[in-house]
Amino acid sequence: MISNFFKIRSFIIEAAIISLAALVLSLIGNAVSPKGIALFPDLKAERELMKHFVMLSAEEMREAMNGNDVIVIDSRSKNHFDKSHIKSAINIPYKDADKYYDTVFAYIPKETKIIIYCSGENCSLSLRLAKKIKDWDFTNINILDGGFADWTKKKFEIEAEGAR
Amino acid sequence: MISLFKNPKFIKWFFFCLQVLLGVVFIYAGLPKIISPEDFVESVENYRILPRILTHIFAIYLPYLEVICGAMLIIAPRKKGATLILLSLLTVFILAILQAIIRGLDIDCGCFGDASRSVGFGVLLEDFLMFITALLLFLKEWKKIA
Numbered sequence: 067m068i069s070n071f072f073k074i075r076s077f078i079i080e081a082a083i084i085s086l087a088a089l090v091l092s093l094i095g096n097a098v099s100p101k102g103i104a105l106f107p108d109l110k111a112e113r114e115l116m117k118h119f120v121m122l123s124a125e126e127m128r129e130a131m132n133g134n135d136v137i138v139i140d141s142r143s144k145n146h147f148d149k150s151h152i153k154s155a156i157n158i159p160y161k162d163a164d165k166y167y168d169t170v171f172a173y174i175p176k177e178t179k180i181i182i183y184c185s186g187e188n189c190s191l192s193l194r195l196a197k198k199i200k201d202w203d204f205t206n207i208n209i210l211d212g213g214f215a216d217w218t219k220k221k222f223e224i225e226a227e228g229a230r
Numbered sequence: 231m232i233s234l235f236k237n238p239k240f241i242k243w244f245f246f247c248l249q250v251l252l253g254v255v256f257i258y259a260g261l262p263k264i265i266s267p268e269d270f271v272e273s274v275e276n277y278r279i280l281p282r283i284l285t286h287i288f289a290i291y292l293p294y295l296e297v298i299c300g301a302m303l304i305i306a307p308r309k310k311g312a313t314l315i316l317l318s319l320l321t322v323f324i325l326a327i328l329q330a331i332i333r334g335l336d337i338d339c340g341c342f343g344d345a346s347r348s349v350g351f352g353v354l355l356e357d358f359l360m361f362i363t364a365l366l367l368f369l370k371e372w373k374k375i376a
Contacts, residue, residue: 077310077314107283
């Protein structure tokens with residue numbers, strides 16, 4: 067019993083040292099990496115940013131899609147888009163967005179209604195892509211509140227790539 | 231087959247192979263996340279377990295822990311701590327995947343950085359096999375100091 071206690075203690079001490087070393091290294095690595103990120107997301111700045119965009123419920127988005135000149139953008143990865151996406155959406159994965167400026171966004175009038183979605187209510191891809199598109203001077207940017215998860219839960223129209 | 235496991239030389243090689251295998255998998259899993267932490271943050275957020283405020287620090291820390299433990303499994307003379315951490319990490323991964331499946335989340339598993347695969351039973355099985363491997367290595371370390 068006592069020997070077991072000493073055994074587990076030696077495991078835990080070693081694990082704690084490794085964990086601490088990993089923490090220090092990760093903080094240094096993140097600080098020096100050109101792709102390093104903030105230690106904590108700036109939630110206040112995000113809330114501030116949200117004021118520039120309109121949050122739509124799935125129902126509101128569906129109604130908006132009946133109008134003309136609406137572009138629906140799926141900001142998730144190609145893999146997920148191909149599997150299933152909101153009907154008539156185009157796929158612009160956030161990390162490749164810059165590549166689409168010359169081929170897509172340069173040809174769209176700045177006041178076009180753009181609706182962006184990602185996987186669910188907690189995903190931040192929509193917001194990040196919305197910020198990028200806002201920086202390209204688009205003025206009517208909307209985000210689907212609840213994302214694709216809410217849309218499918220309500221059994222609204224979806225399609226898979228190649229089904230169009 | 232059983233007699234093979236009575237051969238100490240075979241057992242030694244068997245565990246050596248397991249160590250290298252699991253070590254390489256964890257290094258391979260951690261490196262892409264270190265290279266592009268922003269993508270990994272997205273994967274962490276998708277699981278909807280951690281509050282948003284903690285997702286960045288977790289996404290910065292976890293890949294380093296994976297790579298360091300993976301490397302220690304291969305090259306370090308002492309492996310007790312690394313096996314305990316890997317065992318704990320795999321337990322957390324399995325629980326995270328299970329809760330995603332139960333909640334019906336169709337998300338990238340974020341397992342190997344960019345290679346996007348959906349969370350599902352395939353990923354769960356993979357993690358379970360790694361868990362068994364880590365458990366064997368842990369028990370080996372445990373017996374060593376008996």
